[in-house]
Amino acid sequence: MLPIKILLFSADEAISNSITPCLQHTGYKVKLSSTGVGAMDLILVEKPSLIILDIELPDINSPAIIRSLRSEEFSSHTPVILIGSNLQEEDVLIGLEVGADLCLLETFHPQLFVARVRSLLRRVESLKFR
Numbered sequence: 001m002l003p004i005k006i007l008l009f010s011a012d013e014a015i016s017n018s019i020t021p022c023l024q025h026t027g028y029k030v031k032l033s034s035t036g037v038g039a040m041d042l043i044l045v046e047k048p049s050l051i052i053l054d055i056e057l058p059d060i061n062s063p064a065i066i067r068s069l070r071s072e073e074f075s076s077h078t079p080v081i082l083i084g085s086n087l088q089e090e091d092v093l094i095g096l097e098v099g100a101d102l103c104l105l106e107t108f109h110p111q112l113f114v115a116r117v118r119s120l121l122r123r124v125e126s127l128k129f130r
Contacts, residue, residue, distance in 0.1 A: 003027055003028060004027075004029065004049045004121060005029045005030075005031065005046060005047070005048045005049055006023055006028050006029065006030050006031070006048055006049065006050045006051070006052065006117070007030075007031050007032075007033065007042065007048040007050075007051050007052070008030055008031070008032050008033070008052045009032075009034075009035070009036055009039060009051070009052065009053050009054060009062075010032070010034065010052070010053075010057070010083070011034040011035065011056070011057060011058050012054055012056065014085070015054055015083060015084075015085070016032055016034075018110065019052065019083075019113065020032065022110035022111070022113060022114055023117065026114050026117075028117070031046055031048070034058075035057060035058065035059050035060070036053075036057040036059055036060035036062065036065055037059050037060055039060070039065050039068075040065070040069075040072070040075075043069070043074075043075055044075075047074075048078065049078070049079075049121055049124070050078065050079045050080075050120060050121060051069070051078055051079070051080045051081070052080075052083060053065060053066065053080060053081070054083055054084055055083065055084030055086070055087055055091050056084055056085075056086065062082060062095070063094050063095060063098045066080055066082070066095065066098045066099045066100055067098050067099070069099065070098070070099040077124060078124075079101045079102075079120040079121065079123075079124055080099065080100045080101055081100070081101065081102045081103075081104060081116070081117070081120070082095040082102070082103045082104070083103075083104050083105070084105070085105065087104070087105050091103070102116060102120065104116075
């Protein structure tokens with residue numbers, strides 16, 4: 001069985017360095033991008049099972065990426081986690097409104113984060129068989 005692929009879009013090394021190892025240790029294949037430009041092309045090529053987006057990408061608005069994901073057939077059901085060290089209540093509301101499945105502050109326990117990832121992936125997997 002192929003490893004589950006996760007795309008992480010974040011220019012923040014602290015976020016990448018905390019998330020990537022805990023996901024890889026669990027057996028997920030993580031692909032990183034420090035920009036959001038070309039995100040839809042990368043998502044189309046990689047066909048990830050889950051996408052993690054930093055709210056503060058330097059070159060593109062993360063909610064715009066989520067809107068694009070939700071409007072495309074190939075990615076409309078891909079789970080999205082919106083993260084950020086400066087995530088505000090307004091960002092969470094906007095993220096959820098445009099289609100993020102989960103919004104998290106950067107500070108989190110790695111095992112709790114992996115459990116949330118597993119939960120989202122299980123939910124999506126169960127929907128495929130309905």
